[in-house]
Amino acid sequence: MFNSIITAALAVGILGLLLGALLAYASKIFAVETDPRADAILEVLPGANCGGCGFAGCSAVAEAIASGKAPVNTCPVGGADVAAKVAVIMGQEAVEMEKQVAFVHCHACQADCAQKFEYYGEKDCVQAAAYQGGSKVCESGCLGFGSCVSVCKFGAIKINDKGVAEVDPEKCTSCGACVEICPKGLISFMPYGKGVNIGCSNKGKGKAVKAACASGCIACGICEKNCPFDAVHVNKETNLPEFDYEKCRGCLICAEKCPQHCIIPFHEKMQAVVDEEKCIGCGQCQKVCPKEAIEGEKKAPHKVDPEKCIGCGLCTEKCKMDAIHLVPVKK
Numbered sequence: 001m002f003n004s005i006i007t008a009a010l011a012v013g014i015l016g017l018l019l020g021a022l023l024a025y026a027s028k029i030f031a032v033e034t035d036p037r038a039d040a041i042l043e044v045l046p047g048a049n050c051g052g053c054g055f056a057g058c059s060a061v062a063e064a065i066a067s068g069k070a071p072v073n074t075c076p077v078g079g080a081d082v083a084a085k086v087a088v089i090m091g092q093e094a095v096e097m098e099k100q101v102a103f104v105h106c107h108a109c110q111a112d113c114a115q116k117f118e119y120y121g122e123k124d125c126v127q128a129a130a131y132q133g134g135s136k137v138c139e140s141g142c143l144g145f146g147s148c149v150s151v152c153k154f155g156a157i158k159i160n161d162k163g164v165a166e167v168d169p170e171k172c173t174s175c176g177a178c179v180e181i182c183p184k185g186l187i188s189f190m191p192y193g194k195g196v197n198i199g200c201s202n203k204g205k206g207k208a209v210k211a212a213c214a215s216g217c218i219a220c221g222i223c224e225k226n227c228p229f230d231a232v233h234v235n236k237e238t239n240l241p242e243f244d245y246e247k248c249r250g251c252l253i254c255a256e257k258c259p260q261h262c263i264i265p266f267h268e269k270m271q272a273v274v275d276e277e278k279c280i281g282c283g284q285c286q287k288v289c290p291k292e293a294i295e296g297e298k299k300a301p302h303k304v305d306p307e308k309c310i311g312c313g314l315c316t317e318k319c320k321m322d323a324i325h326l327v328p329v330k331k
Helices: 002-029 038-043 058-066 081-089 125-129 146-152 178-181 206-212 223-228 253-257 284-288 316-319
Strands: 100-104 158-161 165-167 187-192 196-198 232-235 240-243 263-265 268-274 324-328
Touching: 038 058, 038 081, 100 165, 146 158, 146 178, 165 187, 178 187, 196 240, 223 232, 223 253, 223 316, 284 316, 316 324
Parallel strands: none
Antiparallel strands: 100 187, 158 165, 196 263, 232 240, 268 324
């Protein structure tokens, strides 16, 4: 009996050794070579695994970059800093990236929006939208249940006191999770730090918009008519203003003139001031000012007329003496 147990144990042990040796041999024969750069890239990626890059996760995008199937700036969360580190690993020049942030194209207070019915279902935008497009008469209005909030891993979105979603641009990493989940398609990306954007998605005009939302864009074109830099035009197909951020100077005139207050500013109104100790009176600022807001004689310190200045900053860029600065307008 004892000999049988010993024999069985030896047989199992020998079989285990043989199988182990076979597996070790197979692992060498069928081993898939990995690019060491992929591991190095994975080390510098933020590790959010958010999918904002379009790949399954950080490991997948690291392999894609290492194999040349994706550019070094593919990770939106890491931004320019990570792109620069990845470029070094790949032996490439750093790629300049303009930070993008999410923006919700709806700013209307829930009280401004007409309702089709009272909704008592699950507090989830996706489920609410599945029933007749939601309770709002405005088919493009934010439902305010926070599906976007629930998927944001960075705490960059909240439901504000108006009852609509609002993005904190300082926290946003442009991963795209909120863009994908919004059933109304209200969220898109815009360049970080730019002056304004349209807080409405209703493609109607005039009375039709006002019947749905008291603060919706009515396609009046006042923003377009008053822009000193030709940076905004109302799209005739969507009846919504579109901004050319290459031309926009952040003067906020469009936001100030909008009768519906649906153009959203992202910074305070600014105004130029002259440091008279530095100003040599060269007059270059006067030449570029679109509103003739700068006064002064040649070779004498200049001054800015606050009633005319729109805070566009052209004068600050032109001044070689660093004698002009933009400051927030005192309210």
